[in-house]
């Protein structure tokens with residue numbers, strides 16, 4: 001069962017309009033929630049980010065945050081989802097193609113859930129990455145549908161036979177195609193500050209909280225691709241990847257080339273936040 005516009009409806013009964021501004025302009029916003037044991041994980045944080053993105057792109061949400069939360073919870077229940085994700089997007093609505101905001105459109109909300117197991121193999125074994133130029137716009141803090149640069153970057157990784165890209169702006173590491181990046185050097189955790197150049201990841205925030213609780217020094221400071229290469233440990237954080245170790249970048253091993261002890265410690269703590 002999906003949710004579309006203002007009703008729960010089977011996927012096959014959804015009739016999308018070719019005039020939806022999501023198609024023409026990527027004029028819309030989205031969120032991806034994790035569901036653990038039938039519960040939306042970090043629901044309030046996701047809802048706040050959705051609300052903030054909506055305000056920043058001047059899109060009026062079709063329902064209150066509270067109502068959207070209720071709809072998503074009902075979606076999880078109707079689909080008997082235990083472990084998976086919920087995707088929700090809201091576009092600026094349907095109107096003949098023209099750049100200005102249309103005067104009288106209703107925003108269109110679409111939501112559905114997918115059964116997805118936790119990616120335990122990559123969480124355990126880690127992944128490899130390549131560096132890649134971050135050619136995105138200057139509002140990467142907004143979770144909008146304009147993901148072509150992310151799609152191009154991710155595909156470049158797969159074409160190189162690795163799983164992920166480390167995005168950088170002239171050598172300064174920002175984040176990855178659909179996750180944030182953290183490194184550990186001499187016991188200090190570094191990650192790019194939550195400004196306009198990265199998505200303010202919910203998992204990033206959870207991991208920073210966990211690190212501080214473990215009294216691990218944390219520096220929200222940008223680092224370079226050279227610092228990444230010289231790091232003791234590196235990992236990505238995200239709703240779908242949780243905490244996944246990065247073992248190799250551009251063919252060079254990070255640290256000892258196996259998931260490091262502090263990464264493991266944070267992974268253990270992370271599991272406790274939903275188990």
Ligand code: PDD
Pocket residue numbers: 032150175176177178179180198199200201202203204237238239240
């Ligand atoms: N992506 N950075 C980018 C560019 C992202 O797209 C995402 C999430 C993250 C991690 O944020 P969070 O911890 O809140 O999931 C960082 C989602 C999962 C996606 O687009 O599928």
